[in-house]
Amino acid sequence: MEIKLFKRFQKPFWTAIFIELLHCLASYSMMAYLVIYLSKDLNLGDSKANFLMGTMFFMGYFLPIIIGAIADRKGFKETMTASLILMSSGYFFASKADSFWTIFAALMALSLGGAVMKPVIAGTVKLTANDEDRTLGFSIYYIVINIGSFIAPFLANLIRTQSGHPEYIFIFCALIESSAFLISLLLYSNPEAKSGEVFSISKFFFDLLEAAKDFKLVSFILIYSGVWALYSQIWSNIPLFIVSIDEKMKEKIEYFQMVDPIMIILLQYPIGKIMSKFRPLPSIISGIVISMAAVSTVGIMGTYFGAPSIAFSLALWAIGEMMFSPRAVEYVSVIAPKDKLALYIGFGFLPLAIGLGTGPYLGTLLKNFLEKTGAQNLLFPSMGLFALLTALALYFYDKKFKN
Known part of the structure; x- marks a missing residue:
């Protein structure tokens, strides 16, 4: 075999x-x-x-x-x-x-x-x-x-x-x-490549402007970027939070990054099979709601049950991620005109660039603001609220463009 x-x-x-x-x-x-x-x-x-x-x-x-x-x-x-x-x-x-x-x-x-x-x-x-x-x-x-x-x-x-x-x-x-x-x-x-057009920077930006005229695509990219801004916290502010509540966890901080991939290895197939029975956007919204619960519980788990318990929140996030991540590229391919499929799929990765690019620093700004106001305990609930707003925005987006 x-x-x-x-x-x-x-x-x-x-x-x-x-x-x-x-x-x-x-x-x-x-x-x-x-x-x-x-x-x-x-x-x-x-x-x-x-x-x-x-x-x-x-x-x-x-x-x-x-x-x-x-x-x-x-x-x-x-x-x-x-x-x-x-x-x-x-x-x-x-x-x-x-x-x-x-x-x-x-x-x-x-x-x-x-x-x-x-x-x-x-x-x-x-x-x-x-x-x-x-x-x-x-x-x-x-x-x-x-x-x-x-x-x-x-x-x-x-x-x-x-x-x-x-x-x-x-x-x-x-x-x-x-x-x-x-x-x-x-x-x-080199694999045998297909013949194609010569790459042109000017054509790339022309295509970018053409895609930017599609209100449906641009709206989805901007809303969906919020999900990846939250995901970026797994690599940025969540490890910093873990170390801040338990200095000893610095010696084991890498282990927390093993939760997401092992969950995906074990559960991606069954979750993907279940989600395939639904339209892409409801699947994405459901995944974001689960991710909202995950990020909202980080502070509670860490403060009341100890830093290691944050692994539960990360596992919950992974379940949500398996629901929304694969379906997003699929959704972009569905709304793309037949003659612009590759272009739309390429720009469908922009939410990762925007969300992951801005998320870590925005998370720090939020943390600094809440610390100045004495409300630092609201950091992760605030991120959960942001996830809820993202899910609601996609819900109304789906209502508008469903047909």
């Missing part, structure tokens, strides 16, 4: 999948401790740490929209090797950074490298699988991402606690990406 599965896909597919696994091990190892490292170990404070996190997220999810077309033009192998060199260098310099601007430069290099990598791997999966096997190919791709994101926090914690040097996480990541570079150089070959 395993041999038959292996033979169903070309060599570039399996090479790209293995490179993606290594890339996930590196990126999620870094992310699992990054906000604590920036805020506490480099003494940048919460505001600057979350500004850096948001900037990384924005670049990582906005740039692939442009870079995907460049990769088609320049060649996947060349683009991939360039991205891996950039990321290996970025991780190395991050391990040496000791100020805001030096770590900023290193993290921006990592963001750019990661943005280059995303469309190359996804494009390889698409081009090396026939129509019959494409769904299976992308399923393998997403499983690998979740396996990497589950294992990586454990590795990061092991390296940091055993060495006593958190910057060694960056060195570990540099070695992993360097290994991926060697594999891409020696084993990866």
Whole structure:
């Protein structure tokens, strides 16, 4: 069975999948401790740490929209090797950074490298699988991402606690990406690409303006961005909150980042099967309501039941995420005109760029405001209220555009 599965896909597919696994091990190892490292170990404070996190997220999810077309033009192998060199260098310099601007430069290099990598791997999966096997190919791709994101926090914690040097996480990541570079150089070959138009920056922005004229698409992007602003708290303000209520949790903070991927690995299939019986928007709204309950309970769980109990809130969030995340891309593909399907799907990822890009810093601003007014206990209930407003906005959006 395993041999038959292996033979169903070309060599570039399996090479790209293995490179993606290594890339996930590196990126999620870094992310699992990054906000604590920036805020506490480099003494940048919460505001600057979350500004850096948001900037990384924005670049990582906005740039692939442009870079995907460049990769088609320049060649996947060349683009991939360039991205891996950039990321290996970025991780190395991050391990040496000791100020805001030096770590900023290193993290921006990592963001750019990661943005280059995303469309190359996804494009390889698409081009090396026939129509019959494409769904299976992308399923393998997403499983690998979740396996990497589950294992990586454990590795990061092991390296940091055993060495006593958190910057060694960056060195570990540099070695992993360097290994991926060697594999891409020696084993990866360009898949047979389809002929297409020459990439044009002017055409890209023309298409952007064309899509911006679609009120339905723009409204959905802006409303749905709120969900990802909340998701960004898992990587930013929630770890900072955990450490603030229990300093000992700093030694185990990476373990909290293992909750979301293990829940997805275990439950994505049954939840996806249930949600497939409903229209995309009701599924998305239901998922956001569950996520509202999740984020609202973070403060209560941490304050009254101890920091480890916040894992319950994160598990609840994962259930909501499995309900809304896959259906959003599906919804965008449904509302897209037939001749603009690829364009709409590409811009359907803008909510991640907007939400993840602004969420960490906006969360910090909200926290600072509530602390000044003596209402710091309302931080996570306020985020829950924001989730409720997002769900209500999508409900009325659905009422308006249902037909």
